Amino acid sequence: MQNIFLKQNLSSELKTIAQKVFTGNRITTEEGLFLYQHAEIGYVSVLANFIRKAKNGDIVFFNKNIHIEPTNICVNNCHFCSYSRKKNEPGFWEFSIDEIIEIISAHRDKKITEVHIVGGVHPDRDIHFYCELLQKIKQLYPEIFIKAFTAVELDYMINKAGFSLSQGLALLKQSGLDAIPGGGAEIFDTTIRKQLCHEKSTAAMWLAVHEEAHKQGIPTNATMLYGHVENYSHRIDHLNQLRNLQDKTKMFQAFIPLKFRNKNNKLSYLKEVSIVEDMRNYAISRIFLDNFVHIKAYWPMIGKEATQLALSFGVDDIDGTIEDTTKIYSMAGAEEQKPSLSTNEIIELIQSVNLKPIERDTLYNHIHEF
Ligand code: V47
Ligand code: SF4
Numbered sequence: 001m002q003n004i005f006l007k008q009n010l011s012s013e014l015k016t017i018a019q020k021v022f023t024g025n026r027i028t029t030e031e032g033l034f035l036y037q038h039a040e041i042g043y044v045s046v047l048a049n050f051i052r053k054a055k056n057g058d059i060v061f062f063n064k065n066i067h068i069e070p071t072n073i074c075v076n077n078c079h080f081c082s083y084s085r086k087k088n089e090p091g092f093w094e095f096s097i098d099e100i101i102e103i104i105s106a107h108r109d110k111k112i113t114e115v116h117i118v119g120g121v122h123p124d125r126d127i128h129f130y131c132e133l134l135q136k137i138k139q140l141y142p143e144i145f146i147k148a149f150t151a152v153e154l155d156y157m158i159n160k161a162g163f164s165l166s167q168g169l170a171l172l173k174q175s176g177l178d179a180i181p182g183g184g185a186e187i188f189d190t191t192i193r194k195q196l197c198h199e200k201s202t203a204a205m206w207l208a209v210h211e212e213a214h215k216q217g218i219p220t221n222a223t224m225l226y227g228h229v230e231n232y233s234h235r236i237d238h239l240n241q242l243r244n245l246q247d248k249t250k251m252f253q254a255f256i257p258l259k260f261r262n263k264n265n266k267l268s269y270l271k272e273v274s275i276v277e278d279m280r281n282y283a284i285s286r287i288f289l290d291n292f293v294h295i296k297a298y299w300p301m302i303g304k305e306a307t308q309l310a311l312s313f314g315v316d317d318i319d320g321t322i323e324d325t326t327k328i329y330s331m332a333g334a335e336e337q338k339p340s341l342s343t344n345e346i347i348e349l350i351q352s353v354n355l356k357p358i359e360r361d362t363l364y365n366h367i368h369e370f
Contacts, residue, residue: 210222
């Protein structure tokens with residue numbers, strides 16, 4: 001394949017990039033930008049697919065999980081957010097610890113291995129509330145992994161209680177926190193971040209939270225919110241900052257591109273990007289992030305068919321069964337209004353593109369092969 005590729009009538013830049021990919025070498029930020037600006041979609045698909053196969057063979061991972069969003073009350077006002085509310089505003093919710101436990105117990109028969117907990121930054125809840133929540137979950141369901149709280153929620157809850165980052169994360173880990181999801185990263189570029197979410201934790205803080213978590217042995221994910229007011233340079237800058245941190249710590253598990261959805265938020269005047277753009281973005285992320293093992297497509301965000309397609313653009317993980325437990329995307333207009341897939345549907349989705357489904361746990365240990 002390499003030779004055919006290199007003999008094609010391609011620009012010298014594209015040939016150099018192909019050569020680097022086929023020999024396992026890293027592309028530069030300039031080359032990443034060049035791919036976004038000039039490469040055909042078929043070209044990036046072939047390269048991303050090559051890397052996916054080299055890293056993960058024919059395996060596509062999924063897990064059995066539920067999402068819990070403890071509250072949508074939030075101190076921030078991110079312009080892309082469709083689901084946050086102020087207290088007592090119509091549509092707000094605020095689950096108690098017992099109510100959260102009830103949600104988990106209602107899904108016990110589904111044999112879930114993970115709870116993913118992400119919500120608004122509640123003004124009155126600090127780390128003590130969340131440690132109690134983690135302890136109760138662990139006490140009742142010690143076999144379930146808890147992947148919880150974005151860096152933005154962590155920054156706020158730890159700060160509010162007057163702890164340092166390292167003290168706070170140590171306490172949360174001790175209470176049962178197993179992993180940290182990738183949310184809150186949005187776009188690291190300062191100017192764009194100010195336009196999107198000026199009150200939110202800074203990019204430097206997001207990176208500091210993840211670096212400290214890695215130092216303490218807590219694996220985390222990374223995301224990038226794309227398709228709003230950013231340009232390709234901002235995306236490459238974001239990917240580059242993630243790649244640099246991963247070089248240092250090697251504790252990011254997966255990178256998850258999050259497509260901006262435009263319903264019911266302050267950025268509703270923006271058009272959503274096309275599915276071609278989504279695929280280009282998956283592929284270039286796969287090519288650029290040579291030190292990330294997994295690229296995840298979050299199916300409730302882009303829909304089932306686009307998720308299948310993404311498996312030819314570098315994606316090797318499609319997240320979980322979710323069981324209709326997330327509102328972040330349905331409130332923002334994602335087509336999966338009732339996001340739930342049975343294990344059989346996930347298996348069929350993967351097998352019908354001739355790949356091999358494997359149920360994983362949060363740490364990518366294999367649970368079932370199909
Ligand atoms: O940070 C909010 C995004 C994120 C919109 O780690 C939006 O496994 C698109 O982090 N359009 C939170 N995106 C969710 C998240 C996540 C999701 C799935 C898996 C994992 C993981 C993490 O949701 C926020 C923000 O970037 N978001 N509003 C919107 N209108
Ligand atoms: Fe709050 Fe998160 Fe929504 Fe921003 S994206 S307003 S931090 S819930």
